[in-house]
Each structure stands twice: as C-alpha cells, then as structure tokens.
Amino acid sequence: MPLHIVVTAKQTLDPETPLSAFQIVDNAVSTVGNMPPVINGYDEQAVEAALRIKEASGGEARVTVLSCGTDFALDVIKKPLAMGADELVLLQDAAFDNAIDPTLTVAALAAAIRKLGSVDLVISGRQASDWDNAQVPLGVAEALGWPVATIGRKVEILDGSVRVERVLPDGHEVVEAPLPAVVTVSNELGQARYPNMRGIMAARRVQPTVWSAADLGVEAGRPAFELLSLAKPERAARTEMIEGDSEEEAGRKLALRLREERIL
Amino acid sequence: MADALIIGEAAGGAPASAALECIAAARSLGVERVHALLTGPAAAAAAPGAIAGGADAVYTAADAEELDAQLDAAQAAAAQSGARYVLGAKTLAGRDVMPRLAFRLGTALASDCSSVALDGEGRLIATRPVYGGAAEAAVACLGDPAVASLRPKSVDPLPPDASRSGETTPLAFEANVRTRTLERVEEAGEGVRMENARVVVSGGRGLGGPEPFENELRELADMLGGAVGASRAACDAGWVPAGYQVGLTGKTVTPDLYVAVGISGASQHMAGCGNAKTLVAINKDAGANIFKEARFGVAGDWRKVLPAFIEQLHELMG
Incomplete structure (x- = not known):
C-alpha cells in the first residue's frame, strides 16, 4: 500500500495585508477593497513537506489536501494541487464559520480523515496567520487518538514511524512516533515550491470533492467561547x-x- | 468559590518563571485555592518556590518529561484538583500541552492571552492578540473547566512570601508516551541570552545580508551588554540561525531597550518585542510601520546612521 498523507490547508487573510487595509466591522475582520485570500503560509510548507516525502519514496505516496471553511476562492485553494498534491477535498458548510472556536473544525477534519480511511500521516502548518490558535492539528490528533509532533523543520518516514526534527528556541530535537500520526511544520522547513505551468494547468481541470457537515456527520455542539469584542488595539x-x-x-x-x- | 489549577514546569530547583506568572494570574482572579502542577525532575525541590509564589497546593510529577507525559499529568491534576479554571503558559511545552489538555477536558484553549479576569458570573474572560497583533479579541470561556494559556511575561510574578504554607503531593498518574525524544541538540548562540537581556539589537530584511549582524549589531549589543536578535525575514534568508528570531513564532523579549534596524515592523514581529520598555527604530523607509510603534525613530540608511550612533555612544559611555 502506498503511503497516504493528508495535508490540512486553510484559506486565510493575506498576513502581508498592510495595517491600513485591515478593518474590523461588527466583530469581523476584512480587508479594504477585498484583497484576495491566500493559503496560510505554514500550510504551504505542510504541502511541501508531504511532497518531499512523496519524492523520497520514489512517488509511492498519495497526498490528499483537506480544507475546511464556508466558501473558497477555487484558484487559491487549488494551489497545493498545482504544487503537486494528488487530491483536494473541501469541507464546506455554512456551519464551518469558526475562526474563534476550533472545536467544529477539529471534528470535521477528524471525520474527513476517518472517511478517507487508511491515512498514515497528517501534516499541518504550525498555526494559521489569522487567530494563531495553533490548536486544530493537536485537536485532530486527540480526536483520532494519534500521536503528534509539532513545529517540525524536517519530516521523514521510517519503517512504520515518522521522525521529526523539531525547532527549539536554542537548537533542535529529534522525536519519533509510530504511524498513524499528526505532524505540524514551521517556516524553518524552507520555502515551499512554486507551482509550474504544467501543474497549474493540471490543477485547473481537477474538480475538488466537497463534503458538507451532514456528509461528515458533524454538527455544532456547545461552543467553547463567546466573542465579546474584536478591535484594533489602541x-x-x-x-x-x-x-x-x-x-x-x-x-x-x-x-x-x-x-x-x-x-x- | 472555585479553585484554579496552573500547569507549570520546574527548572533548576525552582518553578519556571512562566509558572510563577500563571500562579500570579490565578491569584488575581480571586479564586479560593490555587493548585499548581510542576513537572520535571526538579519538581519537588521547586514546590516551596511555587507556594511562596502564591500556590496553596502543589502536585509534583518528576518523571513527566516527554510532552505526552506532561499532558497525562496535567489531565490527572485537572481531575484531582476539580479546578474551575486551568491556566498554563505558552512556553515551548505549553504550546503542545495546553491545547491538547483543553480538548481532553471537552473544550478548547483560549491561547496566548495577554490577560485573564472573571466576569460577574464567574466566567473566565481572556484577552488575546489575534491577526498577529493587528487586532485584540476578548472572549468568554464557556468550557468547564475554562482553559487558557498566557503569553510569557505578560503578568508579573508575585513577590515571594516565605511565610505562606501549602501541601505538596506527588501526583499519581499513568503516562502513555508515544512520541519519544531521540536527541536534543543545542545550537549555541553568541553572547547574552536574548530572553534575559536588558538590551536587544535586532536586524531585519533591510540589512541585506549576514555581515551587519556579525559586525555593527554585535558591536552595539556587546557594548550595551545586550543580545542580537532578528526578524523572521532575516532568519528565513539564512543570515542568522532560527534561534535569533523575535516575534510571534520566535522569541518574546521584554528588554529595557529594543533597537530595531532595517525592520519594517510587521505585526508578527511586534508580537515578540512590543512590550519592550523603549523601542528605537532605524529604517530607510519613513513610512514603515515600525515608526508607529517606536518611541524614537531615525529615518535613514542604517549604514550611515548606525556607525555614527555607535561612535557617539562610545564617547558618552567612555
């Protein structure tokens, strides 16, 4: 069986948005002039990590990208396909509108991974450049009961396990966990590859699979938080x-x- | 009245400063009792320090070194303490342990908070920077327990009070370690540790290469007994090691003086240095965001400004 790697990717506000174009209306963030969203930068590095593993295995691996949200800019969210990922599954539902509370996103991603079946490894970016919660991948690991290794700069598959070089404030450490497992990666992994023209053309023809909350059998439960205010700091x-x-x-x-x- | 539990580490015979900050934050909530979990080989030796710092009861988990074991210990301490509020720090370990703990306790983590308080109904209100500091959110935590992590150095520890008393109990818990550490490698930086430095001199994309970090920035830092730091752009470019990075995904520093050279002041960077007492910026671009954050600014080419600044300082300081 070839290795099956799932990468989670989030569509988010461009973190390079200048502060002057950043606005908050009714406790929601938007940009002046509706600047196009991007794929969270760390998630592009997660795609890169998966593609490196695929290459190291001589192509004997399948990379499926999962993205959870309310609506998607298709040309943006298809970028991992253009980079070389094999499949894209969008978890799309009006209920998945949750920057503040990761609970439902975690449930949706875990349900999708179960539904895909026979997934060996989940790779995620260390955090998303909007709420910087850095907790969805950890929640997915807990929901699935899988081991986890975070903030990796190098990810390798050995016989039945994953070895991760983690970034520490004053160095690094090497950890190992049995598969299946969840790994998060950091910018120290290095620049994610740019899609080439062939990849872009191929990605254009792919129709992503779309699963709703009902398809996944998840629904909003008790929220973890109530948002009281969201404002630009004085x-x-x-x-x-x-x-x-x-x-x-x-x-x-x-x-x-x-x-x-x-x-x- | 409800109790609080803080999740902390012991280091070198004392509670880590982040643990003492959490104890102070828990005390400030006005809870009845503050329980503290200390993990690591020095946990028992550090317990009196936690009590002097404001804890009423300490659980020690000396053999909880791997993150999985720290998590299992935290889960056991949460159950045994019956705490209504669970606080930890967003330290290296806390980044992993606190979110996982929150999920195991049936809620989610209010992450990276700059302050916590209780409202009239006893709900934990957490204030936290989001969008890399471009916005600030206040959320009420609805979970029971409420679980939050504090940004290090956002709360001052209490002055130690040696007359305080409390019981210390070795925690009974079962560790299920699956992710194992094979080796840990220190990549030693030069000079003073940035986290403790009174002065930090940081460089960014505007420096154009590694040389100024080794020359002008190092000279200035050494002269002031400080440390050299960098923006993420400079680290990603490979000019300095990743350990130099100040910012949201790097180190948080709170020096008396932070000198930012050739740094634009992206919110991701400001998240790591915004609490410096005095921020000085040198940048060619007079419109750079860093000048909105700085106390003193010079709009000019660092190649000209910095050597003159250093020379004048030499004269002033003899």
Missing part, C-alpha cells in the same frame, strides 16, 4: 523622529537623546 502614537543635517548626525543625536532620557 496605540500610543508618541514617536519622536530624530532628524539631522545628515544621516550620521541623526545617528549621533539619537545617542544623545537616549542618554538625556537616561535610557542608556
């Missing part, structure tokens, strides 16, 4: 810009100001 705009006749003079004046204020 900023004290009191920056003192230091100028001089030359850039060198500005640098010298900066030192003098810091000394004057007894900061140095």
